[in-house]
Amino acid sequence: MNSESSPSRIQLISYLALFASVGFGIVGQLLMKHTMSNKAEAFFTWSFIQQLVIALTIYSLGIVNWIFALKTVKLSIAYPLTSLNYVGILFGSYYFFDEKITLARVSGVVLIFIGVLLVAVPLRERRKIPERAN
Secondary structure, eight states: OOTTHHHHHHHHHHHHHHHHHHHHHHHHHHHHHHHHHOTTSOTTOHHHHHHHHHHHHHHHHHHHHHHHHTTTSOHHHHHHHTTHHHHHHHHHHHHHHOOOOOHHHHHHHHHHHHHHHHHHSOOOOOOOOOOOOO
16 A cells, blocks of 8 residues: 555545534434424333434434544535535435425525535635735
8 A cells, every 4th residue: 555545545534434424413313303203202211212312322423423534624624514414404304204395495405505515625726816006
């Protein structure tokens, strides 16, 4: 293994951890909502506690992956990518909880996604514009 492939391999693993963090975060949030929405269950029953522990464990896996991702991914790139949670939560809420997807919500998510792309996708070097003399 040459030294050039190691940083790119580590970088790839870090980005995979980042996207795993987003995925675990989405699933954890949806499971927390499911646990808290179960009207038939009383709080602090064995079933409730089991569901909540599973939801929090999955959410915690997201935090662990986030920590691994920050090893090499710049925070200024990683943090905006976590806003992809909005997309997953929007569709997960629609699919699992019959929440409405409105044009305003879709527009907001599209704008967030475009913003993420603008922040996360590296741009080639821009030409420096010479400053004007006063």
